[in-house]
Amino acid sequence: MHFSSLPYKTKQFFFVLIKLSIVVGAFYFIYQKLLKNEDLDFYQFLEVLSKNDAFSPKNVTFLLFLTFLNWFFEILKWKTLVAYIRKISFKNALEQSLGALTASLFTPNRIGEYGAKAIYFKSSKRKQVMLLNLISNMMQMSVTVILGLIGLGFMRIVYDLNINYFKASRFLVLVLLIGLFALIGLKQNKYKIKGFAIDRLKTFLKKLPKRIHFIAFGLSFLRYAVFSFQFYFLLLLFGIELSYYNAMIVITSMYLLSSVIPSIFIFDVIIKGSVAVYLFSIIGVNEFTSLSVVTIMWLLNFVLPSVFGSYYVLNFNFPKDDDS
Template sequence: MYAKALIYKSHTFLIYIVKISIIAISFYFIYSKLALNDSLSLPEFWSVLKSSAIISLNSVLFVGLLSVVNWFLEILKWQNLVNAVKSITLKSAIAQTLGSHTASLFTPNRIGDYGAKALYFPSNLRAKIMGLNGLGNLAQMCVTTFFGSIGLIFFTKAFPINFDFKTLHWSRYLIFGLLCMGLILVVKTYLKPETWILKTKRFLSSISLSLLGKTLLFSTLRYLVFSFQFYFLLQLFNIDLGYLNTMMIISSLYLLASILPSIFIFDVVLKGSIAVYLFSFFNINETIVLSCITLMWLFNTVLPSVLGSYYVMSFKGPKL
């Protein structure tokens, strides 16, 4: 009896340490991006904010409201997806969405989000939950690709971008080829693509058109909200390129950022470098562009992760 109690206490303590570690690592990455950002220092960022209308109460509240709407749509999308296999409340959907967001901050391309959400469910449902999560992310990617492709087509017509392939050294082709061969070998050896493809077909055949349509609708609404939020921030910094030109750049930015692999917490750096390049065609000040990207990151990544840390600490796992 004493041994069982000791094992239980050790297990509880280990889980507590894991929770604290997840939050500590997430907050450390957030701090490093704010305090140790080579592209935009905190004094520069604060100076830009003071010289614009962004620090007014009404502006902050409106930008914050757009973030709330953005994440509420993501929560509703997740609840709608999960209800296909197990009915969950809005409260549970909030906990799962924000908690997994915090837990996946330091994982490449938010891959940790899959495992984090699956942990909220019994083992017999986890494969389906991960598949539904993938469907939600795929729907968001499809919307981003659709609008981004349109924006990028117009952008490249207005500003032709030429790539000089002569400058690429032959060794880069060799390294790229070896990486592709290694990836194929890993997939063939460990992932068993034949079995995976068969399971994927079975899973997709079980998805109703109604569920797919609602998922795409929530994804589209989310895209419209956060892209408008970016547009509104630019207006606060007195950057008026016209609505169509601005949305052309924003949609191109999100498409290019989504196809490049990165750790989610470093998303601000990736988006910042792409945004500076795209807005440079319109001679927009680099500091202002980086400030807008940083604000988008603070409102849509950092604040939700702070809220999500509560759900990480209160996580208890599924009831069996």
Template sequence: MSIVVGAFYFIYNKLTSNQEMDFKVFWDFLSKNNAFSIKNVIFLMLLSILNWFFEIIKWQHLVSYIHKISFCNSLEQSLGSLTASLFTPNRVGEYGVKAMYFKLSESKKIVAMNLLNNSLQMAVTTLLGVAGLSLFVLRYPLDISYYKVFKFGVVLLIIVLFPIIGLAKTKFSIKGISFQTARAFYSKIPKALYVKGFLFSLIRYMVFSFQFYFLLTLFGVKLSYFDSMVIITSMYFLASIIPVISIFDVVLKGSVAIFLFSITGVGNIIILSTILLMWFFNVALPSLTGAVFVLKFKLPQKTVCL
């Protein structure tokens, strides 16, 4: 119950006490633009439903390697874990919540499979983000020292790779799961499962990135779809590599987006409005739906799909 109350409070607080933009300014801007006809709102809702639909079937598909579940089960686990993980950095709370839906003997495998689920989505974000950021740097002059950026990248790569190489050669384990055990587990998963999971992640990415572009057009931004995607993919990539609690994700994306879009002359209020609406449609509303599942969740009762 406390999770649900906390979720409602943070969503309300984010919408009414946004430090990045006064709520009254935001509402006046929406009213002034008159962009939200019933048709546009329905279309935005459909895009959000599609976004989560592909996340739900992706989880259903991946977890079937361990335990087959229905679409209804996957819906409850995906949205319920979203609600419960609002207060954790990079939604790490999602791992424990999803594991609670399964037998204790399967919990480690479920955690490993959820890591794969998120890694596939991150792989799409990284691949498209690196491509987008490369194009962005080529198209728009930036007053930065590329030599310093290169040095920082090399140091960061060393910091990341050394622990991975070290873990691969030791018997270090997290909650009883060693690097060798995890590698053996992932190597047994059929390649078709990886391919389908990656495709679902890619489709989902294309849906919510198009939703972002559609919102920009509603606010009168004249950038082409290609130019917008160069910036949008860069924004999601840069925002994804910085650990942040989910409820503050809108602030981080807003800051990154303002920096990137300002170079093309797009106003701050347009970007902040777009970011806040993306958060509302794709995080706030699904979280409120997930609160219903959190309230009715009981251990060790199984989910019944009616």
């Protein structure tokens, strides 16, 4: 039996059930991560926060403002990109971005975000929407890679890391081989990124106006600047005396290393926590502080927005041409 052949009320029931399942699933995974985290005791974490005078209403308000700014730039970037196929309001971009965040919270590598954003549009536009979302993520990743490589370079110089050059050379050879196969793939035009053929992605990128490229990349950089500063501000609140320059060396390196590791998005905090513990231990920051900062960043920038996104998920309706 096809879904389209079901009675209207039955389809509506299943539709509501799916939306509820998404929201309940997202909150269940959040609950699991917070209360059943083997690396960080949540109750100890809350106790430290309550006793830390640095987390005053003024500082908390500033942290929330940075969260707002972070997502403001992300939503504005999505509004800018999607204007290529259809102009939408900032409110629509907000709904699509936060709703997609909630829907993709527990999917591998945020893959659910592609479909979640696409269903806000008519079926004829959905492939283009998914390509635009891919471009948005590629731009953010490009900023992370560029600044992360610079950070790693400076970290090697400033902190005189004890690097095993034999292992490093093997890793470099592996990277070069991957790069070689990637170039071959680009020439063959038969390989895919996130399910999209390389040649189609290249054609779409060429058609996208340079003005949109420039603005979207600029917004990606601004967003990175905001959440990386937020991370540094949290380090200060925990009493870590570190200059902005030295902190950014480690922060940019952390985001690069944690971004290249595939994961289920809900466990993103675990990966960033593990990388942060290792890198910040090099400069003398204890494990509890590193994990606490990463957890607060996750709460502010993913959990909190997903709470608002759950409202949009529950109130979602298909575009008129897809009602059936």
